[in-house]
Amino acid sequence: MRKMKRLAVSLGLAAVIAVPAIAETKTVTLSTTLKSYDGNGAYLAIYLTDAQGKFHSTLRVLGRKAKYHSHLRDWSRGNAFEKRKIDGITGASVGSGQSLKVSVDVADALIDAGYQIRIDSSVENGRDNPADVVVPLTSANASKPTSGKGYVKSFTFDM
Amino acid sequence: MLRQIHSLPGLIAALLVVMLSVTGAVLSLDPILERAGATLPKAGQISVAALAEAVAAKHGGVDRIVKRASGSVIVYYFDGDRAGVDLVEPVTGLTIGAYEPSSFVQFVTNLHRSFLMGDAGRAAAGIGALVMVVLAITGATILATRLGGWTAILRPIRGTASQRLHAELGRFAVLGLVLSALTGCYLSLATFGLVPDGTIARISVPSAVNGGPRAPVGRLAVLKAVDLTDLRELTFPNAGDLTDVYVLTTARGVGHVDAATGEMLAYQPHSLSRRVYETIYMLHTGQGLWPLGLILGLAALSVPLLSAFGALIWWNRRSALPRIQKNVGAQSADTIILVGSEGNSTWDFAVTLHDALTKAGHRVYTAPMNRVASAYARAARILILTATYGDGAAPASANQFFSRLDAVQKPLPVAVLGFGDRSFPRFCRFADDVAGALRAKGWPVLLELEHIDRQSAQDFVRWGKNLGGAIGVELTLTHIATRPKTVALQLIERVDYGAEVQAPTAVLRFAAPNADHRAGVWRRLRTPRLPGFEAGDLVGILSPGSDLPRYYSLASASSDGVLEICVRKQPGGLCSSFLHELEPGSRIEAFIRKNPVFRPTRGKAPLILIGTGTGIGPLAGFIRHNAGRRRVYLYWGGRDPASDFLYESEMAKYLADQRLTALNTAFSRVPGGGYVQDRIVSDAIELRCLIQRGAQVLVCGGRDMARDVARALDTIIRPMGIDIQVLKSGGRYIEDVY
Structure with a gap:
């Protein structure tokens, strides 16, 4: 309970969606296509920030080895407080030139409210x-x- | 047991291990290639701040500066929305060119650590490394045991060509392979998180970021204090976020540096597990330690050869396994044969004995000594045939014999026959121990312990006669060591000596039938060829109507194109008489028996060759093949230089072209003559000198001569504080006597 409280305080606005039972959500489909590059599968973090770039919440992480997650730098920095909260939303890394389509639920309150979708990427x-x-x-x-500007060739979200 | 542990995983995992080592060898070149392209600044020459400033001046948004283990400095940046990676000159920050890691190296790396099969492949690679550890350690232990202990590990190795190459390569590479494999195991465990690698996933987020306008990176105090040689990585703060910080990773730890004040906000030193991980990573990859990388790569290259020769050895041993016919049950047999064998050659003798006893009406059960039963219901006798392994140890099929012997309830009349090689110091030691143990336990002696030297078929026949006498049957043991297929050979030339001194001796040269040994290469390839052999090997010859081969030392190698032997006509000797009657064009049936023990060691150390009579044969072969012109001293004894000076003209030629350094002859039937040991005694000082310089002594001839020579030489070298036994155990005194 104490943990919950601290989370709510630190996330500020996030308190609105901390009680998902009342929140209205929308299913958003995220389509990402990578450029062709030499190297192993890319690690990606897809997440939300506010207009100033301050971390809000994680939508999806691609790449399972946690010790490499620090290379997804902005996300990793912002995500510092919610360690181990990404278990259910983590998938395999994405190879050169590959496309990836995932669906996530986003609270209505975050749409057209100054929030941004960001992607951090990293390749070994x-x-x-x-x-x-x-x-x-x-x-x-x-x-x-x-x-x-990095490994992502194009990104589209549909809702 | 050790051997099974060595060969089974070796065979199963050969492909895995070969794959790992070949890719590893390729990767071992990477550190030196990378190092060759990097310039290294001296300690104190440039600070991280200075480099960062120089780099920041060239690119709009520097993201990260990385110094690799090789010393190359790489800059990741964005110019507007264009991402770029450059290799830069460390001191000036000037761009050398775009940094493009080789996709080939990346591909081989993936092949090496995961066989391109993800986590399953990573696990397989880890298992491969573990197998490699087991193979290297068991292999080294087997070799040490065979050579007579760890202190003897560098002694010359004997055996067939594949055994020798396998052992020599293994000895050369074992340390490198153990290091690569152990560090590989550790890295594999670290990959799966089973040992900590000490990665700092997150350093505690700075609480007191100044957040003010950023100072130029070149003025930041912390960065000015860090020398470039200590840098691992410097990550620049996000341009749009004034609360972001520089993340500095050095050889010692990770710190956050305030972008406005240049102060260290938080610092975390590398943990012990991190330092261990980095050291092991360096030892495994050679990154930052390229000479080690090259050595490990070279060691890894031996693995495909080790696997191939190992498989060949395994196959040879397996195909030599005996097939015993009419092996009755242990409890219904009247005669039990127990075999102690390392290589399988003793099995051949056991099979011969088994067959002969079965033919004589006995019910015989043959088994390895390790399978000795606690009771045999109907047995009247036990016959134990055993070899000795290494320096007096039990051979593989007998290594649990003593512990099982205690459980045997009823002593039975027993005969022990030891097999060995007299040139080893502990000749038939294990057989002696077995006989001693049985006597101590009060087992009745059926036949006194006897020894068979170097698989002598003649000795075995004699023992068989004695055994037959003891159990009341006629026993003829015609033993041919897994009688190989004979080939036909045609006499092409003979040179006769010694008739005048009652020692008729002939040098006989044979070739494959109809092969014109002067013909062109193409015709020779298509005509039947000689089997493969080297000087010092033996040729077994079956005279017509005889099943018992006679062995003669070979004076030539198959590369000479002829098979040459030197034969003295023995009074009443079947085979030698047969050979002496041959005319050019006549044919014989023969087979080769390898004798890898009797051969000069490789290298430049001098050779002392000693022989009498026909013993000169293999010695002449060694001299003929002395292409490297090492120093060779021949001591040879005959009867009369006018009659039986074997190879006289050849020796003159070898002296002239320096294949032979000195020839010392002794003739016993001329005035003022003497014996070969007399020449040795009179050359004492020079011989001592040669032995001091590591000379190897090879003796070939009659048993009496060998004994006299050994005694003479022993007297000569005693003052040096060594004796013949010391030379023998070091492989530097080898006899081929008959």
Whole structure:
């Protein structure tokens, strides 16, 4: 209970969705396509931040070995308080040129409310790309492909 | 037992281990290639702050500076939305070019650690490393046991070509392989999180970030204080987030540096497990330690060869396994044969004995000594045939014999026959121990203990006659060591000596039938060829109507294109008479028996060759093949230089072209003559000198001569504080006597 309280305080606005029973959610489909590069599968973190880039919550993590998660830098820094909360939303790393489509539930309150979807990416012996993709979570941006500056070739969210 | 532990996983995991070692050998080149391309600044030459400033001046958004173990410095940056990675000059920060890690190296790395099969492949690679540890340790232990202990591990190795190559390669590579395999096991465990690697996943987030405007990176105090040689990695703060910090990783720990004030906000030293991990990682990969990498790579390259020769040895041993016919049950047999054998050659003798006793009407059960039963219901006698392993130890099929012997309830009349090689110091030691133990337990003696030297078929026949006498049957043991297929050979030339001094001796040269040994290569390839052999090996010859082969030392190698032997006509000797009657064009049936023990060691150490009469044969072969012109001293004794000076013209030629350094002859039937041991005594000082320099002594000839020579030489070297036994156990005094 104490933990819960601390979480709510530190996340501020997140308190709104801390009680999911009342919150209305929308299913958002995230489609990510990677560029072709030399190297092993890329680790990705797809997460939400506020307009200032302050971490809000994790949508999906790709790449299972936790010791490499520190290379997903911005996410890892923001995510520091919610250790081990990513168990159910972690998948395998994504290979060069591959596409990935996942569906997540996002609280209605976060849409068109100044929040951003961000992706951090990292490849072994390659580079770490904090904020590879930054796209505001607005109805207007839905279904519009955004290109990344790192390993992400294009990212689209549909809702 | 050790051997099974060595060969079974070896065979099963050969492919795995070969794959790991070949890829490992390829990867071992990476550290030196990378090191070759890097310039290393001296300690104190440039600080992290200075480098960071130089780099930051060139790129809009520097993300990270990494110094690799090789010393190369790599900069990750964004120019606008374009991501880039550059290799930079460490001192000036000038761009050398885009950093493009080799996709080939990446591919081989993945092959090496996971066989491109994800976690299942990673587990397989870990198991492969474990198998490698087991193989290296058991292999080294087997070799040490065979050579007579760990202190003797560097002694010359004897055996067939594949055994020798397997053992020599293994001895050369074992330390490297153990290091690679042990560190590989550790890395595999670390990958699966079974041992900690000390990665600092998260350093506690700084609480008191200044958050003010950022100072130029070159002015940050902490970064100015860190020398570039200590840097591992410097991560720049996110440009859009003023609360973000520099993350500095050095050889000692990880720290957060305030981007505004340049102060260290938080610091965490590397844990012990991290330092252990990094050291082991370096030892395994050679990253940052390229000479070790090369050595390990070289050691790894031996693994495919080790596997191939190992499989060959295993196959040879397996195909030599005896097939015993009419082996009756242990409880219904009247005669029990127990066999102690390492290689299987003793089994051949047991099978011969088994067959002969069965033919004589006995019910015979043959088994390894390790399977001695606590009671035999109908047995009237036990016959034990055993070899000795290494320096007096039990051979593989007898290593549990003593512990099982205590359980045997009823002593039975027993005969022990030991097999061994007189040139080893502890000749038939294990057989002696077995006989001694049985006597101490009060077992009746059926036949006194006897020894068979170097698989002598003649000795075995004699023992068989005695055994037959003891149990009241006629027993003829015609033993042919897994009688190989004979090949036909044709006499092409003979040179006769010694008729005038009652020692008729002939040098006989044979070739494959119809093969014109002067023909061109192509025709020779298509015509029947000689079997493979080297000077010093034996040829077994079956005279017509005889099943018992006679063995002669070979004076030539198959590469000479002829099979050459030197035969003295023995009064009443069946085979030698037969050979002496041959005319060019006549044919014989023969087979080769390898004799890898009697051979010069490789290298440049001098050779002292000593022989009398036909004993010169293999010695002449060694001299003929002395292509490296090592120093060779021949001491040879005959009767009269006018009649039986074997190989006289050849020796003159060898002296002239320096394949032979000195020839000392002794002739017994001329005035002022003498014996070969007299020449040895008179050359005492020079011989002592040669032995001091590591010379090897090879003796070939009659038993009496060998004894006299050994005695003479022993007297000569005693003052040096060594004796013949010392030379023998070091493989430096080898006899081939008959």
